[in-house]
Amino acid sequence: xxxxxxxxxxxxxxxxxxxxxxxxxxxxxxxxxxxxxxxxxxxxxxxxxxxxxxxxxxxxxxxxxxxxxxxxxxxxxxxxxxxxxxxxxxxxxxxxxxxxxxxxxxxxxxxxxxxxxxxxxxxxxxxxxxxxxxxxxxxxxxxxxxxxxxxxxxxxxxxxxxxxxxxxxxxxxxxxxxxxxxxxxxxxxxxxxxxxxxxxxxxxxxxxxxxxxxxxxxxxxxxxxxxxxxxxxxxxxxxxxxxxxxxxxxxxxxxxxxxxxx
Numbered sequence: 001x002x003x004x005x006x007x008x009x010x011x012x013x014x015x016x017x018x019x020x021x022x023x024x025x026x027x028x029x030x031x032x033x034x035x036x037x038x039x040x041x042x043x044x045x046x047x048x049x050x051x052x053x054x055x056x057x058x059x060x061x062x063x064x065x066x067x068x069x070x071x072x073x074x075x076x077x078x079x080x081x082x083x084x085x086x087x088x089x090x091x092x093x094x095x096x097x098x099x100x101x102x103x104x105x106x107x108x109x110x111x112x113x114x115x116x117x118x119x120x121x122x123x124x125x126x127x128x129x130x131x132x133x134x135x136x137x138x139x140x141x142x143x144x145x146x147x148x149x150x151x152x153x154x155x156x157x158x159x160x161x162x163x164x165x166x167x168x169x170x171x172x173x174x175x176x177x178x179x180x181x182x183x184x185x186x187x188x189x190x191x192x193x194x195x196x197x198x199x200x201x202x203x204x205x206x207x208x209x210x211x212x213x214x215x216x217x218x219x220x221x222x223x224x225x226x227x228x229x230x231x232x233x234x235x236x237x238x239x240x241x242x243x244x245x246x247x248x249x250x251x252x253x254x255x256x257x258x259x260x261x262x
Contacts (some may be wrong), residue, residue: 013102035068037061038095038104040121041114042074045081049203053115054081056202057139059110071095073104073124088208105132115140115178115202119165126168138175140201146206166191 004247006174041054054072061070062093071093077085095104111128119141128136143165169175170192176199177183183198218225 035066035110036071036108037068037110037112038071038073038108039092039112039114040080040124041116042072042077043116044076044107045079049086049201050116051081052139052203052206053201055088055141055208056205057084057112057114058085058092058203059207060202062089063092071104071108073097073100077119079202084208101127109134113138113141117142117160118144119168122161122165122168126164129168129171135173138169140176140178140199142178143169143184143186162189169193169196226227231250 032239039054039057041057043048043053044050054074058070058072061068070091073095074097077094085092085094101126105128111125111134113119113125113136119125119138125136128134143162145162166186166189169186172193174197175186175191175193176197177186178199178201180198183196186193186196217223
């Protein structure tokens with residue numbers, strides 16, 4: 001299968017990679033230790049996007065910051081994701097979020113929050129800022145003014161979540177938003193991070209492939225390369241198939257009707 005060529009590894013990731021490199025180089029880590037960066041990512045394993053964020057960001061760091069030791073602080077690497085990441089990135093240390101937080105705070109020099117639909121780990125980011133005083137950056141997130149938190153949260157917590165996120169983003173070394181509307185919204189709300197730009201979701205940098213399986217699928221369904229459309233419907237509730245949104249089967253039916261009408 002042909003590989004789609006793109007410049008996702010070049011721009012605007014050059015800007016944040018240069019920032020991370022300069023920041024980690026200037027840290028006061030002991031000379032005998034390598035510079036160490038922790039990636040906060042791997043939110044869940046129930047959809048392809050949340051799985052792809054992490055290998056994408058790890059690939060970028062591996063490519064552009066090869067001398068920096070990288071640790072992964074995940075939320076969930078079940079369903080075979082841990083093994084998948086370990087095969088592709090054998091040098092990466094995958095941490096246990098229940099046991100290793102104290103070691104992360106003591107040993108890592110920089111925290112990089114990975115791509116996601118919001119500042120997903122804002123509570124961990126606040127702990128990092130308050131307990132370590134060390135720098136951090138954010139890459140490839142959405143800042144959604146219509147963010148709807150879990151139903152168990154107190155009424156009015158949406159604004160608190162946005163305000164908390166804006167406060168944390170304003171003290172980051174850099175913030176890259178994965179869509180221009182989020183960038184505009186952050187600026188409108190007074191976010192004053194010194195480096196604040198657009199940056200595509202890290203999932204676009206993923207290089208994990210299974211060409212043999214893909215070829216079998218194409219043959220099984222009589223699909224010709226370049227002659228079909230692959231669509232993954234978006235459902236905001238993740239692993240919760242209803243939650244006030246359309247059921248997945250109803251969503252797929254409506255989408256199929258739309259494609260047919262066109």
